[in-house]
Amino acid sequence: MTTTVLPRVTYINVKHGVASWLLTKDHKRIGIMYMIVVSFAFLLGGLFAAGVRIELTTPQGDFVSSDTYNRLFTMHGIFMVFFVLVPVVPAILGNFVMPLMIGAKDVAFPKLNLMSWYVFVIGFCFTLYALVSGGVDTGWTFYTPYSSNASNTNVLPVGIGIFITGFSSILTGLNFMVTIHRMRAPGLTWFRLPLFVWAIYATSLVMILATPVIAITVGMMALERALGFGIFDPRLGGDPVLFQHLFWFYSHPAVYIMILPPMGIISEVIACFSRKNVFGYSFVAFSSLAIAIFGFLVWAHHLFVAGISPYSAMVFSFLSFAVAIPSAVKVFNWTATLYQGAIWWKAPMMWVFGFMGLFLIGGLTGIFLASLGLDIHLHDTYFVVAHFHYIMVGGAIMGFFAGLHFWWPKMTGRMFSDSMATLAALLVFVGFNLTFFPQFILGYLGMPRRYHAYSEEFQVLNVLSSAGASILGVGYALIASYLLYSLFRGAPAGANPWLATGLEWTTQSPPLPENFAVQPVVNEGAYEYSKREIKVA
Amino acid sequence: MLEGIPLFPEQASNLAPEVDNLYFGITAITAFFAILVVVLIIVFAIKYRDKTGQKVGAPITGSIPLEVGWSIIPFIISMGIFVWATIVFFHLVRAPEQTLEIYSTGKRWMWRFQHLDGASEINTLHVPLGRPVKVIFTSEDVLHSLFIPAFRVKADAIPGRYSSIWFTATKTGEYHLFCTEYCGTKHSGMIGTVTVMEPGDYQSWLSGGGGMSxxxxxxxxxxxxxxxxxxxxxxxxxxxxxxxxxxxxxxxxxxxxxxxxxxxxxxxxxxxxxxxxxxxxxxxxxxxxxxxxxxxxxxxxxxxxxxxxxxxxxxxxxxxxx
Known part of the structure; x- marks a missing residue:
């Protein structure tokens, strides 16, 4: 490679000072600001998880009290779900790269974009306040009537925090949809769009349609708790199961908010490092939309033991099997993309391999839970905990890291150590499996989730799980260290270090404040690697 | 150390073998697909590796027959699993006509069981071997869930309505009984023991219970x-x-x-x-x-x-x- 230097004017150095960041309308800077807040939330959530895992190394509840333990897993869930998993890919990478990928100068509504960040931070602060002033112990699911009248912890501030944060999702989704409709570069037709943009589009649809429901649900729960409205509490004439229907009507589609964007990342990275078109482009694109739509129709599979009619359980089981098909189609297409590729083993691709392995297990164990006769036994056991961590951490977080490593040179203009990043991917993969695979067995053995103390025969598997969690922690710490090092000492990356297709790679790294010096024009599909004579940069 | 790890809970009810067969069946099917995909990924990643990063892949964009095939085949297989699992489910939720009924209430943080003839117990449940038993229960406060892993049965206890589970115990012994719906401070202490007894022993246990029916x-x-x-x-x-x-x-x-x-x-x-x-x-x-x-x-x-x-x-x- 020829020696490259950092470009003179970039979005980072064009203006200086804290105010220039806090008042920025640049989607790239806003993406970075999300990354700072989300990383902080991830650190907090991780520390809570560490507390949980330490407690569970022994059967007795001896590390913390029951009430503390209940707060730990609740706050772990709340921070990880609402402040990490939901925003991690759309708000950080979506904000940063989506406008670049479509050849736009910014999102459609830059001021609204900044406002979304502020709304997010305000919601986050409410939740932090609730944490500092004593925490909350309802579980991240807030099931009534426990949350609405039994718990004497800070349910209301957290509820308000989540209510506010929801608006950030809605506004971001709206912004992205309009951007993708209206601001594509000349010649960038829908079927030339990178699949990450399709995934962001499908996700935005779910954000706009589903998020209001959680706001309404949390609002009703708050009304019951604060003013005694009888909505969910049977003593006041309400129905506790109604809460579960409403809650999952958001929270199941929210799983797709978390997993669709990482799926988009996987398509980008696999195409780049296989030097090929994504196999079955339109099937991969439409499977995102199919998942977004079907995702709205499966919520009651969380209620199979909550007293719903067996016939309605049957319908929801059927639909849950149906929603698995588009995900399977994606996995098959990614695998087929590798066939006859020219596979370049660089760190982002290693994260993709990790994603594939973990998402496969996560997806396939979903089949177990969609199966009515088996879910009765598995519901609310550690099997469920293992399953959704495989999807959310194994899928969404591994996918995020694939994307972060892929676009890091674009975002910062600097390279990181490829061998360190590969080692980190391996550590996270091994640590993750050691943490969560034993939990499938624990679940089938019957260990219920959210247990502070447990029966002695479950100890060995729990110790394995805690050991895995510490490896996982080391893996994450390693990522933080080499990325921070790269920020200051990394070699300049040049515009296109991976020799990737895509408009974001045609501009300098880090990009200009206005993204492109000249308006790009598109005249081919997203992944025309095989037509290209790839030149040494 | 690994020898000490059990992989499956005991089978102590008529329903447990049915549920376990379903579990093994689904494990076999999903393991087949997982191994297939993982092997393909590893083979492709090694066979088509390019250390230079300079080559390009073959100009393949897709294949309609493959897409149709790998949509329809998993769909058919998943429908097979769906039907099987639903049949097992209806066995789990449809109790036979003649059952021994036991009433129960969950409240933070205990289970109280009330036998028809008057005996009552807390956090223990005695049932006879070989006879269908139906436990009908509700909650006095928040949600709870009654779970007996060895029997593979579970249902939420919901204030304001009745739920039920049924089983025929097939093996004498003592088994775990757990609350599986989070209910606050002592959720993990809302546990108990199910004791399966020979019918004769059960009768003498009941008569010791006293009280009014x-x-x-x-x-x-x-x-x-x-x-x-x-x-x-x-x-x-x-x-x-x-x-x-x-x-x-x-x-x-x-x-x-x-x-x-x-x-x-x-x-x-x-x-x-x-x-x-x-x-x-x-x-x-x-x-x-x-x-x-x-x-x-x-x-x-x-x-x-x-x-x-x-x-x-x-x-x-x-x-x-x-």
Whole structure:
């Protein structure tokens, strides 16, 4: 490679000072600001998880009290779900790269974009306040009537925090949809769009349609708790199961908010490092939309033991099997993309391999839970905990890291150590499996989730799980260290270090404040690697 | 160390083998697909590796037959699993006609079990071997869930309604009983033991329990609470006659019909104005606070024992079959 230097004017150095960041309308800077807040939330959530895992190394509840333990897993869930998993890919990478990928100068509504960040931070602060002033112990699911009248912890501030944060999702989704409709570069037709943009589009649809429901649900729960409205509490004439229907009507589609964007990342990275078109482009694109739509129709599979009619359980089981098909189609297409590729083993691709392995297990164990006769036994056991961590951490977080490593040179203009990043991917993969695979067995053995103390025969598997969690922690710490090092000492990356297709790679790294010096024009599909004579940069 | 790790809970009910077979079946099918995909990924990643990063891949964009194939084949297989799992599910939720009924209430943080003949116990449940048992339960406060892993059965306890699980124990011994719906501070302490006994031992255990049978206690409450004043046997009272009504259809004032089951009787005692029987006025007061969940269960048990009008009422105790 020829020696490259950092470009003179970039979005980072064009203006200086804290105010220039806090008042920025640049989607790239806003993406970075999300990354700072989300990383902080991830650190907090991780520390809570560490507390949980330490407690569970022994059967007795001896590390913390029951009430503390209940707060730990609740706050772990709340921070990880609402402040990490939901925003991690759309708000950080979506904000940063989506406008670049479509050849736009910014999102459609830059001021609204900044406002979304502020709304997010305000919601986050409410939740932090609730944490500092004593925490909350309802579980991240807030099931009534426990949350609405039994718990004497800070349910209301957290509820308000989540209510506010929801608006950030809605506004971001709206912004992205309009951007993708209206601001594509000349010649960038829908079927030339990178699949990450399709995934962001499908996700935005779910954000706009589903998020209001959680706001309404949390609002009703708050009304019951604060003013005694009888909505969910049977003593006041309400129905506790109604809460579960409403809650999952958001929270199941929210799983797709978390997993669709990482799926988009996987398509980008696999195409780049296989030097090929994504196999079955339109099937991969439409499977995102199919998942977004079907995702709205499966919520009651969380209620199979909550007293719903067996016939309605049957319908929801059927639909849950149906929603698995588009995900399977994606996995098959990614695998087929590798066939006859020219596979370049660089760190982002290693994260993709990790994603594939973990998402496969996560997806396939979903089949177990969609199966009515088996879910009765598995519901609310550690099997469920293992399953959704495989999807959310194994899928969404591994996918995020694939994307972060892929676009890091674009975002910062600097390279990181490829061998360190590969080692980190391996550590996270091994640590993750050691943490969560034993939990499938624990679940089938019957260990219920959210247990502070447990029966002695479950100890060995729990110790394995805690050991895995510490490896996982080391893996994450390693990522933080080499990325921070790269920020200051990394070699300049040049515009296109991976020799990737895509408009974001045609501009300098880090990009200009206005993204492109000249308006790009598109005249081919997203992944025309095989037509290209790839030149040494 | 690994030898000490159990992989499956004990099979101690008629339902457990069915659930386990389903589990093994799905494990085999999903493991096949997982291994297939992982092997393909590893083979492709090694075979097509390019260390330079300079080559390009083959110009393949897709294949409609493959897409159709790998959509339809998994769909057909998943429908097979769906049908199998649904059949098992209906065995799990549909109890046989003749069961030994045991009532239970969950409250933070204990399970109380009430046997029909009067014996009651807390956080332990004694059941006979080889006889279908149905546990009917509710919650006095927040959500709970009754889970017996060795039997592979579970259902949420929901305040305001009745849930049930059923099983036929197939192996004597002691098994875990867990609360699996998070319920606050001592959620992980809301646990107990199910003891499966030989039928003879169960009988002698029951007779040691003493106390009044649930139906007689219900009859007593029926007198004490004054129900008897309005619910006259010949239907001429201010409330409908109750004899012989259990399990029947009743027409309501709004024209709809309702099956007289445990949940309807419970509602009628606690929120009597909600579903009035046609022809009767809204005169019954609520008994919320005057009778606890176990009292309501006893009243239901008493109403079940009432013979259809015109027949002589048999003594309630006679209905309790061992």
């Amino acid at each position: 649930m139906a007689s206690r219900g009859e007593q409450l029926f007198q004490q609470l004054g129900c008897v004043g309005c619910h006259l046997d010949n239907g001429s009272g201010r409330g409908p006659a109750l004899a012989g009504k259990y399990g029947m259809q009743e027409t309501l004032a709004n024209g709809t019909t309702v099956t007289v089951d445990d949940t309807y009787i419970r509602e009628s005692i606690l929120t009597p104005q909600m579903k009035l029987v046609a022809g009767y006025g809204p005169v019954m007061p609520t008994f919320q606070g005057l009778v606890n969940e176990e009292g309501v269960m006893s009243l239901i048990e008493y109403i079940k024992t009432l013979p259809p009008a015109g027949q002589a009422a048999a003594p309630a105790q006679a209905q309790v079959t061992p």
